[in-house]
Amino acid sequence: MTIHLAEKGLEGLWENIQQAVEGEAAEGFLEMLLKAMRMAFIILPDYRESIRKFDGSYQFTSADGVMSMAAVFSNGRMRVTETKITHPDITITFRDGKTLFKFLLAPKQDILGSMLAQDVKTDGNLNYLYRFGYLAKKLQLMLQPV
Numbered sequence: 001m002t003i004h005l006a007e008k009g010l011e012g013l014w015e016n017i018q019q020a021v022e023g024e025a026a027e028g029f030l031e032m033l034l035k036a037m038r039m040a041f042i043i044l045p046d047y048r049e050s051i052r053k054f055d056g057s058y059q060f061t062s063a064d065g066v067m068s069m070a071a072v073f074s075n076g077r078m079r080v081t082e083t084k085i086t087h088p089d090i091t092i093t094f095r096d097g098k099t100l101f102k103f104l105l106a107p108k109q110d111i112l113g114s115m116l117a118q119d120v121k122t123d124g125n126l127n128y129l130y131r132f133g134y135l136a137k138k139l140q141l142m143l144q145p146v
Contacts, residue, residue, distance in 0.1 A: 030060055030069050030100060034080040037071075037139055041078055047142065050135055052076050056128050059088040063095050063121075071132075090124030092132075 040047045057072045070085040071078060094100040099119040122129055 030067065031080070031082070033136060033139075034069060034071050034078075036143070037135060038078045038080055040139055040142065044142065047138065048076070050138065051078065054131070056090075056131070057085055057088040058128060058132060059085055059091040061091065061093045062100075063093055067094070067100075088124060090122055090126070090128040092129060093121040093123075095119045 041051060042048070051073050053076075055074050058070060060069045060071075061067060068082065068084055070081045070083065070088065072081070072085065
């Protein structure tokens with residue numbers, strides 16, 4: 001399926017994501033990524049199909065406590081919040097902003113390697129981490145300029 005980003009109102013989205021990465025604004029990047037995912041679920045049927053029957057909650061934090069974002073998938077929708085949520089299915093703690101970028105934007109995400117290097121710590125069901133990585137990578141591929 002060919003996606004015309006201008007038709008969907010997303011033409012500048014990928015550039016904004018890249019600018020956040022280059023500026024090393026980890027929380028801003030994560031917030032932008034989560035909101036881009038939410039928007040894509042709303043306007044792109046192929047992407048929306050990825051969460052049609054998926055319920056799960058994610059808490060994202062940084063080791064220094066500066067970053068705290070949450071994403072809750074329920075009933076085919078996604079809610080993003082900057083507050084801590086109770087009883088997330090998985091809590092993902094990144095060592096720092098660079099680790100977040102490296103992990104989410106890597107051509108091949110190495111979850112085990114990131115955990116062994118203590119760049120990423122998790123508490124909860126790892127299947128949710130794999131699912132989020134898949135959703136982030138799928139969005140990245142859909143939004144890259146041709």
